[in-house]
Amino acid sequence: MLKPALARLWRDERTLQFGAVRRHARVVEQVDRPVAAFLDLLDGSRSTEELIAAGERLGLGRAVAGALLDSLARGELLDDAAALRQALDGYPRARQELLGPDAAALSLVHPEPGEAAEVLTARRAARIEVRGAERVGAALAAVLTARGDGTVTVVDRGRVAARDCSPAGVPATDVGRLRTTAAREAVHRAAGSPVGERHRPDPVSAGPPALVVLAPRDGSAAFGGAATEAHELMRAGVPHLYVGVVEHLGVVGPLVVPGASSCGRCASLTRQDEDDSWPRLLAQLDGTGAGRARTPACDSALATAVAGLAALHAQLYLDGVLPPSVDGWCEVSAADGMARRLRLPSHPGCGCLWPSAPVPPQGRP
Numbered sequence: 001m002l003k004p005a006l007a008r009l010w011r012d013e014r015t016l017q018f019g020a021v022r023r024h025a026r027v028v029e030q031v032d033r034p035v036a037a038f039l040d041l042l043d044g045s046r047s048t049e050e051l052i053a054a055g056e057r058l059g060l061g062r063a064v065a066g067a068l069l070d071s072l073a074r075g076e077l078l079d080d081a082a083a084l085r086q087a088l089d090g091y092p093r094a095r096q097e098l099l100g101p102d103a104a105a106l107s108l109v110h111p112e113p114g115e116a117a118e119v120l121t122a123r124r125a126a127r128i129e130v131r132g133a134e135r136v137g138a139a140l141a142a143v144l145t146a147r148g149d150g151t152v153t154v155v156d157r158g159r160v161a162a163r164d165c166s167p168a169g170v171p172a173t174d175v176g177r178l179r180t181t182a183a184r185e186a187v188h189r190a191a192g193s194p195v196g197e198r199h200r201p202d203p204v205s206a207g208p209p210a211l212v213v214l215a216p217r218d219g220s221a222a223f224g225g226a227a228t229e230a231h232e233l234m235r236a237g238v239p240h241l242y243v244g245v246v247e248h249l250g251v252v253g254p255l256v257v258p259g260a261s262s263c264g265r266c267a268s269l270t271r272q273d274e275d276d277s278w279p280r281l282l283a284q285l286d287g288t289g290a291g292r293a294r295t296p297a298c299d300s301a302l303a304t305a306v307a308g309l310a311a312l313h314a315q316l317y318l319d320g321v322l323p324p325s326v327d328g329w330c331e332v333s334a335a336d337g338m339a340r341r342l343r344l345p346s347h348p349g350c351g352c353l354w355p356s357a358p359v360p361p362q363g364r365p
């Protein structure tokens with residue numbers, strides 16, 4: 001089928017442009033009446049052989065119809081309708097409709113015919129663990145689910161406080177409920193599941209998570225904290241992504257691929273190079289540290305933007321594309337609305353990328 005996500009725009013009477021985004025748009029020239037009629041048949045309901053036969057009936061001839069299909073495929077305008085349908089059939093019916101626009105977007109990002117279906121099938125089997133059910137973590141888990149991830153679990157404890165609530169994650173009506181329950185329901189809603197339906201884990205998604213997102217409530221992940229957790233993840237070889245909001249700054253990254261990219265400890269050591277006192281300051285900020293803000297700031301728009309950006313980076317990585325938070329991190333500022341990407345080379349004192357990858361020592365640097 002011609003990718004249904006692409007706009008079809010006539011540049012003149014015989015020139016058809018596919019796609020409105022100029023950088024990716026493709027133009028088909030000399031579109032006369034039979035060619036236009038042939039293009040209308042590429043709606044995913046016919047096999048290649050049926051299309052070529054239809055081209056013959058339209059007066060194009062088999063060779064021209066075949067050459068036209070080849071040319072459209074080279075121009076990345078075609079997708080494999082049957083494969084995409086099969087990938088969507090793996091989801092419950094209510095979710096298939098919700099996933100329609102996401103699948104359409106996938107066919108543009110992964111342009112070869114059948115590639116979007118492969119990515120979607122892999123998403124369904126993925127298990128992602130989000131640690132932290134506050135404004136960023138719960139919203140992020142819901143967004144990942146909305147994009148088709150099979151099993152997204154949210155780990156936290158305690159009960160929902162007003163500061164945890166967000167229109168994209170746990171709603172204000174959930175204040176006082178268990179955080180894990182409220183976050184799980186946010187994930188269910190994103191999947192289109194009826195309220196109250198019991199969650200059954202998918203048997204194919206057992207085993208270690210494909211990715212762990214560290215989004216602690218205190219935002220300390222924005223500074224590459226969580227040393228003990230990070231140490232365990234490094235040792236187990238589990239990819240993990242730091243996400244947090246501290247004061248007016250939202251941070252996405254680094255996304256750590258153990259043994260292949262710089263890690264959270266690299267971030268801490270780099271910061272220490274710039275500020276000798278950093279370890280002492282971090283100790284006062286972290287967890288129950290005495291220096292923490294009395295009323296932690298977390299702008300709603302910033303938290304939602306950070307959750308969305310982090311979900312995009314996590315998914316890019318799981319879909320096989322390296323996002324800019326690998327060997328770097330992205331900052332989004334509530335003060336000016338700017339997003340910036342900063343590089344994070346591996347720190348020579350960390351050793352996480354040394355051959356035979358010695359595991360970084362436990363504890364805060």
Ligand SMILES: [Zn+2]
Binds near residue numbers: 353360
């Ligand atoms: Zn490192």
